[in-house]
Amino acid sequence: MDQVRFGIIGIGNMGTSHAKQLLRDIRGARLTAVCDSNPERLRWAKENLPESVRTFSDANAFFVSRAMDAVLIATPHYDHPTLAVQAFESDYHVLIEKPAGVYTKAVRDMNLAAAKSGRKFGIMYNQRTNPLYAKLRDLVLSGELGEIRRTNWIITNWYRSQSYYDSGGWRATWAGEGGGVLLNQDPHQLDLWQWTTGMMPARVRAFCHFGKYRNIEVEDDVTAYVEYENGATGLFVTTIGEAPGTNRFELSGDNGKIVAEDGKLTFWRLRVPEPKFNAEYTGGFGQPECWKCDIPVGEGEGPQHRGILQNFTDAVLRDEPLLAPGEEGILGLTLSNAMHLSAWTSDWVGLPLNEDLFYAKLQEKIKSSTYRKSTGPAGGKLLDVSGTH
Amino acid sequence: MDQVRFGIIGIGNMGTSHAKQLLRDIRGARLTAVCDSNPERLRWAKENLPESVRTFSDANAFFVSRAMDAVLIATPHYDHPTLAVQAFESDYHVLIEKPAGVYTKAVRDMNLAAAKSGRKFGIMYNQRTNPLYAKLRDLVLSGELGEIRRTNWIITNWYRSQSYYDSGGWRATWAGEGGGVLLNQDPHQLDLWQWTTGMMPARVRAFCHFGKYRNIEVEDDVTAYVEYENGATGLFVTTIGEAPGTNRFELSGDNGKIVAEDGKLTFWRLRVPEPKFNAEYTGGFGQPECWKCDIPVGEGEGPQHRGILQNFTDAVLRDEPLLAPGEEGILGLTLSNAMHLSAWTSDWVGLPLNEDLFYAKLQEKIKSSTYRKSTGPAGGKLLDVSGTH
Numbered sequence: 031m032d033q034v035r036f037g038i039i040g041i042g043n044m045g046t047s048h049a050k051q052l053l054r055d056i057r058g059a060r061l062t063a064v065c066d067s068n069p070e071r072l073r074w075a076k077e078n079l080p081e082s083v084r085t086f087s088d089a090n091a092f093f094v095s096r097a098m099d100a101v102l103i104a105t106p107h108y109d110h111p112t113l114a115v116q117a118f119e120s121d122y123h124v125l126i127e128k129p130a131g132v133y134t135k136a137v138r139d140m141n142l143a144a145a146k147s148g149r150k151f152g153i154m155y156n157q158r159t160n161p162l163y164a165k166l167r168d169l170v171l172s173g174e175l176g177e178i179r180r181t182n183w184i185i186t187n188w189y190r191s192q193s194y195y196d197s198g199g200w201r202a203t204w205a206g207e208g209g210g211v212l213l214n215q216d217p218h219q220l221d222l223w224q225w226t227t228g229m230m231p232a233r234v235r236a237f238c239h240f241g242k243y244r245n246i247e248v249e250d251d252v253t254a255y256v257e258y259e260n261g262a263t264g265l266f267v268t269t270i271g272e273a274p275g276t277n278r279f280e281l282s283g284d285n286g287k288i289v290a291e292d293g294k295l296t297f298w299r300l301r302v303p304e305p306k307f308n309a310e311y312t313g314g315f316g317q318p319e320c321w322k323c324d325i326p327v328g329e330g331e332g333p334q335h336r337g338i339l340q341n342f343t344d345a346v347l348r349d350e351p352l353l354a355p356g357e358e359g360i361l362g363l364t365l366s367n368a369m370h371l372s373a374w375t376s377d378w379v380g381l382p383l384n385e386d387l388f389y390a391k392l393q394e395k396i397k398s399s400t401y402r403k404s405t406g407p408a409g410g411k412l413l414d415v416s417g418t419h
Numbered sequence: 420m421d422q423v424r425f426g427i428i429g430i431g432n433m434g435t436s437h438a439k440q441l442l443r444d445i446r447g448a449r450l451t452a453v454c455d456s457n458p459e460r461l462r463w464a465k466e467n468l469p470e471s472v473r474t475f476s477d478a479n480a481f482f483v484s485r486a487m488d489a490v491l492i493a494t495p496h497y498d499h500p501t502l503a504v505q506a507f508e509s510d511y512h513v514l515i516e517k518p519a520g521v522y523t524k525a526v527r528d529m530n531l532a533a534a535k536s537g538r539k540f541g542i543m544y545n546q547r548t549n550p551l552y553a554k555l556r557d558l559v560l561s562g563e564l565g566e567i568r569r570t571n572w573i574i575t576n577w578y579r580s581q582s583y584y585d586s587g588g589w590r591a592t593w594a595g596e597g598g599g600v601l602l603n604q605d606p607h608q609l610d611l612w613q614w615t616t617g618m619m620p621a622r623v624r625a626f627c628h629f630g631k632y633r634n635i636e637v638e639d640d641v642t643a644y645v646e647y648e649n650g651a652t653g654l655f656v657t658t659i660g661e662a663p664g665t666n667r668f669e670l671s672g673d674n675g676k677i678v679a680e681d682g683k684l685t686f687w688r689l690r691v692p693e694p695k696f697n698a699e700y701t702g703g704f705g706q707p708e709c710w711k712c713d714i715p716v717g718e719g720e721g722p723q724h725r726g727i728l729q730n731f732t733d734a735v736l737r738d739e740p741l742l743a744p745g746e747e748g749i750l751g752l753t754l755s756n757a758m759h760l761s762a763w764t765s766d767w768v769g770l771p772l773n774e775d776l777f778y779a780k781l782q783e784k785i786k787s788s789t790y791r792k793s794t795g796p797a798g799g800k801l802l803d804v805s806g807t808h
Binding site for chain 2: 179180182184186189190191192193194197235237239242244251253255257261263265267269271272273274275276280282286287298300304307308309311312313314315316317318320
């Protein structure tokens with residue numbers, strides 16, 4: 031094979047953006063099919079995509095067509111796992127949009143289907159291509175920071191107005207998205223939080239506020255406290271309601287602290303590790319000598335979506351290692367599910383997660399939802415997502 | 420009266436430092452008496468203070484002496500309220516070191532005694548003289564930030580080594596200090612957290628780790644989450660175990676956000692308040708125009724202890740308003756007590772605090788303490804506290 035034929039299912043905001051990149055920017059990739067149940071989007075595809083791109087309104091017809099080698103799934107979140115399972119069972123390679131799904135039970139099934147199929151499986155964690163986070167991961171996993179003691183991510187720069195929520199009926203509902211800021215805006219940070227540190231928490235206590243800043247039924251403000259196996263603690267603070275918000279990730283460890291903020295990585299590096307200093311010091315108020323180090327980081331935010339599309343294409347063509355294996359999507363979603371469950375039960379949630387309990391509680395939320403969207407001035411129209419992640 | 424005669428009770432670390440300042444730097448103040456039950460400290464006083472300064476080994480003799488107009492209390496924390504009550508009942512003005520005490524029940528009695536006496540009552544909240552926090556309070560209380568939405572103080576730069584804890588038998592024990600980092604290092608930040616915002620939380624959920632980084636029985640690592648009446652949330656993160664640590668206080672409000680860090684105050688000011696923007700905006704991903712403003716702040720850390728001593732002296736002499744009225748000491752201590760109680764009960768703690776429950780739990784900790792100090796290399800010696808607060 032010298033070219034990967036891509037079929038995209040779901041050509042809304044993100045799917046459309048991916049279609050354009052596949053037509054233009056990805057070596058070894060070709061867009062050969064799209065599928066969408068919305069007639070308006072299909073009409074757009076027929077009018078704007080090359081004639082060679084086949085269009086499908088029905089998922090089953092799409093999957094039996096063999097019009098592609100790989101399926102890119104860019105539908106609403108709930109459908110990611112079910113469509114991925116269908117794609118694997120139809121023997122396609124699969125690249126899914128984030129989040130992996132809405133509840134981990136379904137994502138586990140997807141991961142099993144992927145393993146059984148032997149096909150390539152990727153997830154659109156495009157922030158893993160950001161040199162800032164790649165370098166942070168490098169510093170941590172190579173041991174420069176030493177044992178981690180605290181993680182503290184303030185990620186409150188996801189500002190969204192009421193008009194944003196009014197723009198799509200499925201947005202920010204339990205039935206449509208299965209959550210709010212955690213499901214739609216934070217999947218990248220939830221992934222990077224564990225990807226850069228190599229650590230998943232042992233337990234989670236989260237405080238979610240639902241419809242605090244916007245007329246929505248899901249969470250729009252979250253503070254999550256976690257504890258890790260090694261005794262470290264962590265915080266994850268997020269909202270769509272603050273402007274301008276903050277994106278500051280601080281990691282503290284035996285050898286000092288690292289802060290990722292404003293595209294810069296700063297390492298306050300101790301000359302000797304803190305435990306060694308503490309064991310040897312005999313004075314009163316002294317502390318370890320510390321060097322403020324500006325860590326070199328590649329320019330810009332990296333290749334982002336294009337990078338993931340290229341890497342996935344290269345994985346299919348030449349067996350290159352995936353930067354974002356699809357099976358890892360369950361990790362960030364587990365964090366998100368655990369935060370919801372902790373807030374709903376007002377209690378600690380230990381990991382591994384009680385996936386059945388989460389699923390049952392989510393169904394309760396969907397069933398008891400009385401929320402009906404009022405269509406605002408931007409009602410139903412497609413948003414321009416260029417510049418978002 | 421054209422001069423205030425000061426008597427200091429407790430001439431350990433802080434009392435000695437105050438004695439030197441009263442002898443040297445405070446207009447209208449004179450040091451006329453000191454009291455300490457430790458013969459070594461009394462000998463130091465006789466050898467190093469002017470002959471005119473009377474020395475007492477017994478508190479009762481000190482209080483009946485009329486050798487002073489104002490009593491400065493710089494003993495271990497537990498004794499602050501009881502000695503203050505005795506001082507007020509003996510008709511002295513009173514300035515106490517922070518914290519106001521160890522449990523609010525006793526501090527409430529102290530405040531009643533102060534009110535009954537009609538004497539001046541101050542507390543050594545010297546960080547209130549820091550131009551950074553004075554300006555922050557000014558911005559918030561004058562309404563520049565608008566309604567507060569989140570407070571987030573990372574105050575982890577209180578590094579203390581094991582040798583520090585080994586230097587005094589009363590340090591970091593339930594019986595001696597009644598707590599760890601919250602009682603000894605954080606009283607200023609706990610005060611400033613509410614002083615700069617004008618808000619006390621409605622409820623507190625805190626996660627304390629006891630003896631995590633040091634061989635001590637009290638808390639050395641704390642993450643506290645709070646909720647305010649107006650719906651705002653807050654975080655207070657503190658430890659003595661991290662180097663170099665962080666001191667970053669972020670406030671988010673309707674009109675933007677303010678960060679106090681590295682002696683600088685930065686105000687990301689929205690051109691129109693966020694609620695107005697949100698009500699009028701009809702697009703997808705827009706957000707309010709934001710101006711990054713460097714707020715002018717006076718040089719340095721302000722007059723600190725000298726400032727409080729001078730202000731208290733001026734209050735006694737000329738009825739000048741107190742910058743840090745003693746009655747306000749109960750606020751920061753309430754936060755600290757609530758954090759302990761939340762950790763001990765693994766539950767929310769609502770304010771007003773259940774003071775009897777806190778007191779009972781503290782007594783349990785003291786009674787069940789099996790901790791015996793090992794005297795390290797710095798055992799029992801006086802630490803040089805110049806440069807600490």
